[in-house]
Amino acid sequence: MQVFDYEDIQLIPSKCIVKSRSECDTSVQFGPRTFKLPVVPANMGTIIDEKLAIFLASNDYFYIMHRFDESGRIPFIKKMQSLNLYTSISVGVKTDEYIFVETLAKENLIPDYITIDIAHGHSDSVIEMIHHIKKHLPKSFLIAGNVATPEAVRELENAGADATKIGVGPGKVCITKIKTGFGTGGWQLAAVSRCSKVARKPLIADGGIRTHGDIAKSIRFGASMIMIGFLFAGHEESPGNTVEINGQTMKEYFGSASEYQKGEKINVEGKKILIPYKGKIESTLKEMREDLQSSISYAGGRDLEALTKVDYVVVKNSIFNGDWI
């Protein structure tokens, strides 16, 4: 198996066919809707909250609300619907979640998108939840994860998932790889590539994105959508707490399987880090879009499709040459 990660790959430029990068179209159809960018902030407690979801939905960006405020999900759906915005929520697989899905169906609160969010998604518990959601909420676009292998993608797709999410352990605040010895940490991009060889439905690459160029690389290796925590953490709008350290403003970013999210030290597979305050998320989204437009122009195209065919080389861990942005 050829193993590589984001920093090992460089995409090779093709002849430019646009006069300006502004001509390049970064929009993507994902499920029933079209979004401005093929990126989605991670469905984590320190990355997304209701206020940010409203901003993203109002501005044609994709969002997935996290599942950690269980009783807040129905009021959240009602609020989004009252604002005429699309709804995108997460669920787990425990018994209460089966009842929650039935309640949504009974109250005719049909989310546009539902994400089954557990660490080890290649499991009967996820397959059973896919069947349950497809039975009660057949109109919702169903994302299932997280998984790491082509076999898992096939099984979840066959069970009825409309998209699968790839990435076990590559995240910035993830310690799964250290605590368990398992995962796609260090070869996440190769894992996305392997999964894309069998996928018949869209893939979300989840975790390990460290630069805007990694978005283009994810698309080259088969992702339709890219989930990002680290690059979206630390903004004005990020829900993580703000702290002052030696006069510098920092914001907290912690894992969904960390003691900080769980409220107890049991099966901990996540940690907390502090991120220097980055300002408004709108500026980051603007820069991401400009950088992706530039990527498309280097690919010799006008839209994201051009990135899917571009040639590449493997340059083992040498891309940064000691530099950093």
Ligand SMILES: NC(=O)C1=CN([C@@H]2O[C@H](COP(=O)(O)OP(=O)(O)OC[C@H]3O[C@@H](n4cnc5c(N)ncnc54)[C@H](OP(=O)(O)O)[C@@H]3O)[C@@H](O)[C@H]2O)C=CC1
């Ligand atoms: N993408 C990634 O690499 C990872 C992401 N996470 C995130 O952390 C959050 C918590 O995840 P998770 O612990 O799955 O959620 P939950 O605590 O809700 O667990 C979901 C269910 O799966 C069971 N379960 C969890 N892990 C395993 C396993 N390895 N083998 C068998 N059963 C398992 C749990 O039981 P029990 O607790 O009794 O085992 C529980 O019944 C999620 O948001 C998830 O996305 C966590 C780790 C890795």
Ligand SMILES: Nc1nc2c(ncn2[C@@H]2O[C@H](COP(=O)(O)O)[C@@H](O)[C@H]2O)c(=O)[nH]1
């Ligand atoms: N192993 C763990 N993975 C986690 C945890 N909380 C979230 N995640 C995953 O990380 C990505 C975000 O990755 P990033 O590199 O962009 O920061 C997120 O979408 C989850 O899949 C955790 O506690 N442990």
